Amino acid sequence: MSALALGRSSRWVSRFKTLYSQTKLFLASSSFSTTSIADKDEDTGRPAPPPIRVSLTESAGRGVFATRRIGAGDLIHTAKPLVAHPSLSTIHRVCYFCLRKLQTTSRTPVVQYCNKECEEQSKVFYDVERRANWSAYDDYCRIQGLKYPLLVKRLACMVISGVAAADNIDILQPTNLSLPMISEMEEGFGLLRSAFIKANTTNEQIAFLSKTWYTSVLARIRINAFRIELVGGLYEDLLSSAAASIEAEAAVGNAVYMLPSFYNHDCDPNAHILWIENADARLKALRDVEAGEELRICYIDASMDHDARQTLLSQGFGFQCNCLRCVSGD
Ligand SMILES: C[S@@+](CC[C@H](N)C(=O)[O-])C[C@H]1O[C@@H](n2cnc3c(N)ncnc32)[C@H](O)[C@@H]1O
Incomplete structure (x- = not known):
C-alpha cells in the first residue's frame, strides 16, 4: 500500500466510523433513492435490498462489495439522484427534474417537465x-x-424549501481543494448568496449558506457527480445518437447519487453505470462477480493508454489508480 493510499485510508477510518452507521441505515432501509429490481422479497413482494455492502477497502477508502454472486449482465441496483440538474445547453429540451428528453419543438425559455409527478416533486424547490x-x-x-x-444552486433551493438537509451530501468523499481553487469559487458563492438576498430570502433561511458550505459541497460534487448520457429514450434519439455524440453535447446534465458514489474506479471494471431514459441510474455487472468481490466502475474512457488514464485520474479525481491494469503497466 503506498504512503498516499495509507494516508487516505487512515483519514477515512476515523470518519468512516461515524459515517458507517448512516451508511448501514441507508442500505438497510428500503431507501427512497435506491432499489434492487433484480430481486423481490418473497413475503412482502417489495424490492429486496441490493446485493451489496459498503466497506473499507485496503487502499481506496470505502468501496462497494458483492454480498452474493452476481451474474454478468445482472442489474445490481438502481439509484435516484440526490440532486440533478440539466446542462445549460439542454435545459429547455429535457425535463427540469428527471432530465428525460422532451419531444418539444418549443423555443420558449421556460422549464418543462415530462409528467405531473416530476412537476410535483420539483414544486417546492422550484418555488424557491x-x-x-x-x-x-x-x-x-x-x-x-x-x-x-x-447542482449547488439546486441543492441550496432544496435546503431552503426543506426537501433536503444542508448536510445531505456530507457523507461523500470530498476532493482536496487548494487555496487558489477556493478563491476561484468565491465569485460563485457571492453570486448565489446575493441572488437569494435580492429575492428577499430571510437570513434564517440562508443561515446554512456560508462560504464553507458552498466550497465543501462543491468539493464533494467534483469527485462524485456523474455526467449523464442517456442510452435510450426517444426512438429518434437512438437513430441520431451517433451523430449527436460527435456534433453536440451528448450529456443531458449532471447528478449526484448516494450509493453509486461509493463505487471505486477500475480501468478494467466489473460493473458499469448507465442511464436509459432519465437520471435514474442503473448499476449493472459487466461480468460474473463472486460474493465478497469489490464492484468497481470506470470513471473515464478506458480505451486511453496508461499514461493518459493516470493523468486524467490524478488531475480530475486526485488519485493514482491502483487497479491491476495500471499496476501491470497496461
Ligand atoms: C467516488 S469516490 C469512491 C468512494 C470513495 N472510495 C469513498 O471512500 O467515498 C472516488 C475516490 O475514491 C478513491 N478511489 C477510487 N478508485 C480508486 C482507485 N482505483 N485507486 C485509488 N483510489 C481510488 C479516490 O480517493 C477517489 O477520489
Whole structure:
C-alpha cells in the first residue's frame, strides 16, 4: 500500500466510523433513492435490498462489495439522484427534474417537465428558485464553462424549501481543494448568496449558506457527480445518437447519487453505470462477480493508454489508480 493510499485510508477510518452507521441505515432501509429490481422479497413482494455492502477497502477508502454472486449482465441496483440538474445547453429540451428528453419543438425559455409527478416533486424547490433572478449566476457558469455550481444552486433551493438537509451530501468523499481553487469559487458563492438576498430570502433561511458550505459541497460534487448520457429514450434519439455524440453535447446534465458514489474506479471494471431514459441510474455487472468481490466502475474512457488514464485520474479525481491494469503497466 503506498504512503498516499495509507494516508487516505487512515483519514477515512476515523470518519468512516461515524459515517458507517448512516451508511448501514441507508442500505438497510428500503431507501427512497435506491432499489434492487433484480430481486423481490418473497413475503412482502417489495424490492429486496441490493446485493451489496459498503466497506473499507485496503487502499481506496470505502468501496462497494458483492454480498452474493452476481451474474454478468445482472442489474445490481438502481439509484435516484440526490440532486440533478440539466446542462445549460439542454435545459429547455429535457425535463427540469428527471432530465428525460422532451419531444418539444418549443423555443420558449421556460422549464418543462415530462409528467405531473416530476412537476410535483420539483414544486417546492422550484418555488424557491423562481423567486430569484439567476441571470448573473447562470452567466457565470456559462462563461466559465462550469456545470457543478448549477447542482449547488439546486441543492441550496432544496435546503431552503426543506426537501433536503444542508448536510445531505456530507457523507461523500470530498476532493482536496487548494487555496487558489477556493478563491476561484468565491465569485460563485457571492453570486448565489446575493441572488437569494435580492429575492428577499430571510437570513434564517440562508443561515446554512456560508462560504464553507458552498466550497465543501462543491468539493464533494467534483469527485462524485456523474455526467449523464442517456442510452435510450426517444426512438429518434437512438437513430441520431451517433451523430449527436460527435456534433453536440451528448450529456443531458449532471447528478449526484448516494450509493453509486461509493463505487471505486477500475480501468478494467466489473460493473458499469448507465442511464436509459432519465437520471435514474442503473448499476449493472459487466461480468460474473463472486460474493465478497469489490464492484468497481470506470470513471473515464478506458480505451486511453496508461499514461493518459493516470493523468486524467490524478488531475480530475486526485488519485493514482491502483487497479491491476495500471499496476501491470497496461
Ligand atoms: C467516488 S469516490 C469512491 C468512494 C470513495 N472510495 C469513498 O471512500 O467515498 C472516488 C475516490 O475514491 C478513491 N478511489 C477510487 N478508485 C480508486 C482507485 N482505483 N485507486 C485509488 N483510489 C481510488 C479516490 O480517493 C477517489 O477520489
